[in-house]
Amino acid sequence: MSYKLFIPGPIQVSEKTYRAMTTPVIGHRSKDFVELFQAIQPSLQKLLYTQDPVYLSTSSAWGVMEGSLRNVVKKKVLNCCSGAFSDKWYDVSLRCGLQAKELKYEWGTPIDPEDIRKELSTGEYDAITIIHNETSTGTMNPLEEIAAVLREFPEVIAIVDTVSSFSALKIDKDALGLDIILTGSQKALALPPGLALLSVSEKALKRAETVENRGYYFDFIEFQKNYEKGMTPSTPVIPLIYALKSKLEDIFEEGLENRYARHLRLNNLVREWVSKNGMELLPAPEYGSVTLNCIKNLREIDLPKLNEALKSRYNCVIDGGYGKLKGKAFRISNMGDETDETMAELLSALDSLLPEFAAK
Ligand SMILES: Cc1ncc(COP(=O)(O)O)c(C=O)c1O
Known part of the structure; x- marks a missing residue:
């Protein structure tokens, strides 16, 4: 079938990508893995227009969406809600036991940066979640305008989901000053599901160091410690990393x-x-x-x-x-x-x- x-x-996966996935697996603590991990970093950073590390998480996007909340929210998070996935993110904040408020819009209505300014001006928040491209409604939020407002609130860590937009248009992480960008493999990247990418700023890492109960699997500090060795905290989905390497080649060739x-x-x-x-x-x-x-x-x-x-x-x-x-x-x-x-x-x-x- x-x-x-x-x-x-998930979207159509090319034969070339499937072939890359059949490369025999290697030990994730081996020199060969370190070479593979380090070989794809420059392309990932280029795609994200960032100097920040890009971590590889063996999970779907929700893993790092939940993980990001657990790593950076100490006071309260503002969840911008305008569709199924952004609404759910608010629910996930509550399920993690966090103080959270939803900034709610009708499905299909974009987030208004002025509303964000008003909310953040209360000084109640130390984090915000934004879905760049709300896949459930086909709505793309005005990220540049939102980022301009966020730069007025340096104490607020921005967590931006680019699950269905990453690599399809320019998202200049560093110029926009976005702390955390995350994405999943099965959408705009055209890989099978199971791998999430997560790029975290120095500021967000510093925040994570001060947060208790970050858990283990999605702990930013664990990601960073292993990143410095060219590795992931636990055994990663190596076939998908081969697929990602192959896809990055395609992207830069085009x-x-x-x-x-x-x-x-x-x-x-x-x-x-x-x-x-x-x-x-x-x-x-x-x-x-x-x-x-x-x-x-x-x-x-x-x-x-x-x-x-x-x-x-x-x-x-x-x-x-x-x-x-x-x-x-x-x-x-x-x-x-x-x-x-x-x-x-x-x-x-x-x-x-x-x-x-x-x-x-
Ligand atoms: C914008 C957005 N965020 C998050 C997710 C959740 O991704 P996953 O099911 O891979 O965890 C999706 C899935 O469709 C999505 O479209």
Whole structure:
């Protein structure tokens, strides 16, 4: 069973990436592992535009999302909530027993930097969580404007999730002054799931040193101690690290600017298809994501049936809406290795199916 994934993660994995994963495993305390770990660091730092270390965590993104909270929150965290994943992050703060407040928006509404300024001005907070690209609603938050506000509050550690945006557009960690950036392997990076990346500033590390009960598996200090030796705290998912190395080669071979331009171009192809078919995006277009589109189901498409036909007749799948948007909006990803041809094939398949499955 193999079909093309146009869902917003996990996404299509290339044959080259799968082949890289079959490289025989090595000891994670061996010289060969240190070479592998250190070989990918410069590319990861380049992709993140940072001098900070990039740790490798054998977990999905939630591991380091929860771990970051446990490492840096001493007083109170402001969780910016505007979709399924950002809402959940607030819940995770509470489950970790932390003082937390949600800065709440309707799904599909971007975070307003002014609201952040107002909240942080109370002096109650020492950390904030932001999801750059809310995958559930296809909304991209204005990170540069948010970061400008955050720089006014140096005591507040920013934890930024770039799970579905990392490497698809420029996110200049150091210039923006962002303390923690994290991402997962199965979205914009087009790797199978199971590996998370985490880049942590000196300031965030210093904070972690003063926080009790950080636990072990996601302890920043453990990550840093091992990073200095070219290693990870525990046995990592070595096949995915080989896959990451291979993907980084692909990314730099294509060139970052070309990669960013490709994502934008493919994303626009879908947006053109959306307007041509009398539909619209859930977020205002200027806040629409560049890695996926979340489209209001204005034509009353029977999404489960459409997806079944798409799969059986065209070997593709899209997403029929996440959480409370199920059936009301659908999502099409253009992340990873998608090309003009693969997107055109999907859109033409959808064109041929719409008359059959759209009520309007
Ligand atoms: C923006 C965002 N953050 C976090 C997650 C959680 O990732 P994972 O399930 O890999 O832990 C997702 C998953 O879809 C996501 O889209």
